[in-house]
Amino acid sequence: KYLKNNLDNTMKILSIASGRCINELQFIFNKYNITCSDLNIPKSHKHAKKIFGEFDYQELNILKSPSGEKYNCIIALSLIYSFSEENFKTFFDNINKSLDMNGELILESSSSENNILTFLYDQFYLKYETFIISKIFNLFGKTNSVASRHHGYKFKDKEIVKIAKSNGFELIEIKKKDYMTEILRSKI
Numbered sequence: 001k002y003l004k005n006n007l008d009n010t011m012k013i014l015s016i017a018s019g020r021c022i023n024e025l026q027f028i029f030n031k032y033n034i035t036c037s038d039l040n041i042p043k044s045h046k047h048a049k050k051i052f053g054e055f056d057y058q059e060l061n062i063l064k065s066p067s068g069e070k071y072n073c074i075i076a077l078s079l080i081y082s083f084s085e086e087n088f089k090t091f092f093d094n095i096n097k098s099l100d101m102n103g104e105l106i107l108e109s110s111s112s113e114n115n116i117l118t119f120l121y122d123q124f125y126l127k128y129e130t131f132i133i134s135k136i137f138n139l140f141g142k143t144n145s146v147a148s149r150h151h152g153y154k155f156k157d158k159e160i161v162k163i164a165k166s167n168g169f170e171l172i173e174i175k176k177k178d179y180m181t182e183i184l185r186s187k188i
Contacts, residue, residue: 010033011073012033012035013034014035014037014067014075015035015037015075015077016062016076017037020042020044020045021045028052029052035055036055037058037059038057038059041059062076063083066094066097066098067094070098072099073099073105073106074098075107080155088163092168096169104172109155109160
């Protein structure tokens, strides 16, 4: 809904880390000028063109270099959780170099903000929940194992804004909607 309200078909748009272009294909079908990008062009691109018509897809590692072209708008959805603070600075620098002078960046963080509630949830609730589930499995004689993996980085809104400002961006709007992704990490 946010993209529908903030993109128009006169814009030249670059999507960063598009994957299979799931979000972008609805706009491509409606003749928006969107170039998808990712580290590699997926095999599905060839099949998507048969259904949705011709659209550009380029290999781009935004942490290595800016795009070779300038865009009115760049969208980055569900990406920045994988960036360290240093990566984040490089990301904003290369995005800035890829935008027209008054271009816009639509950035979706893909997780809830780092605050006291998410800290308690991550560091305490989920750890104890995992321990309890493991003990319940043991009671019923089921073998289980616990795997620890990195779920990404979280930044406070003010940290994102500060890093963006240091790379020439001005905050226009913040919309908050998705806390379910965070809550759904729970198994109970």
